[in-house]
Amino acid sequence: MRVSTWIALFVWLLSLAAALVTGRDLLYNTFYLVTLVIAGSWLWVRQNLRGLEIQRRVRTPRSQVGRLVEESLEVTNHGWLSKLWVEIHDLSNLPGHRASRVLVALKRKKPRQWVVRTPSIRRGRYVLGPIELRSGDPLGIFESQRKVPGQSSIIIYPATYDIPGFRLPPGRMPGGRVARYRTHYLTTNVATVRDYAPGDSFNRIHWRSTARTGRLIVKEFELDPTSDVWIMLDLDANWHVAQPWQPPDIADLPAVLWSRQRRKEPALPPATIEYAAAAAASIAQRYLIERRSVGLLAYAPRRQVLQLERGHRQFTKILEMLAVVEPTASISFDRVLTAERHFLDRNVTVVAISAAADNAWVAALREYQNSGISVTAVLIAASTFGPTPSYRPVLAELWASQIPTYVIRRGMSLSSALSHLAPPE
Secondary structure (H helix, E strand, C coil): CCHHHHHHHHHHHHHHHHHHHHCCHHHHHHHHHHHHHHHHHHHHHHHHCCCEEEEEEECCCEEECCCEEEEEEEEEECCCCCEEEEEEEECCCCCCCCCCEEEEEECECCCEEEEEEEECCCCEEEEECCEEEEEECCCCCCEEEEEECCCEEEEEECCCCCCCCCCCCCCCCCCCCCCCCEECCCCCEEEEEEECCCCCCHHHECHHHHHHHCCCEEEEEECCCCCEEEEEECCECCCCCECCCCCCCCCCCCHHHHHHHHHCCCCCCCEHHHHHHHHHHHHHHHHHHCCCCEEEEEECCCEEEEEEECCHHHHHHHHHHHHHCCCCECCCHHHHHHHHHHHCCCCEEEEEEECCCCCHHHHHHHHHHHCCCEEEEEEECHHHCCCCCCCHHHHHHHHHCCCCEEEECCCCCHHHHCCCCCCCC
């Protein structure tokens, strides 16, 4: 119970005792007045949260680091009386989310609306809602609260960066081997022609055959003779580092300044897993745009795998997986690489992303090379994030093994880090 409530009850008891002891009409009238004020305040509070309806609409249940989460809230008073003041307290766990408001003089059947734009500053799966309502009487004697159920989930994808300088090592045969199976994608390799079927795109029509036969003929394609890309992400909890981090307060920036902020590269929290997830997403984006088949594999702690596939749908799957992965594995990265070796063939390129300052996973990559599998390493310099062993011995071992390596340090631009091979140190 609030202090003001105890004070009101004390005044009420004091006025009652004074009236009974003295018997004076003035004190009795004071007692009646105090009783009327307390009873009226209590009744006011009881009706102040009745008849309120809250609706929230999220524009899209998905966003990406560096973009905005936009939602609208509407409060309608269906009661008979106006509400003096109502506090809307949002219980969402989305970082930087500010949907709470204090509404004053909420009239009957006149809804109040507002739009909340929240910058997406950290990947993950979050919950919007529930909402807690709070109100009180004009004298502040009583206060009431009510929780409005209803939640909606939203997923924030990791940031992606343009990495034009990222290069995979060439295969043993220029262009790799030709994949001799048909595909619905447009490639440079025409396999055969067939009759037009409803749903075929007009840009697949083979006009010479159509003119010769007098009916619509379309082309069928084979996959491009390029290697598939496997991204293997190390989630060994023993090597990942995270520092305390306070989200930047940019929700209240003016529209002009926020548009400038969006043109910058999204700032990542000081955690190795955040940089690793963003690197994996950026690499997947680059090679899916080139219409290569890309797969993703991680142990967190159980085996999670997205099989090789092309197209925007595969990119969405990869982003959804990377949005929620955390370094919770207890198996070392070298054991992961060794276990997965038997499922790979010579026509794949492996991109290994790790923060481990351990040469064992470098030895596993050398075994991949000896088997004819092309490998590229992305080394997260964990020692720049916190007190862990230096990454330099691992970098030296990677270069000694002739494995192309990109190094990502804390605070670096990922566009720059993944566009230039790291020099030996």
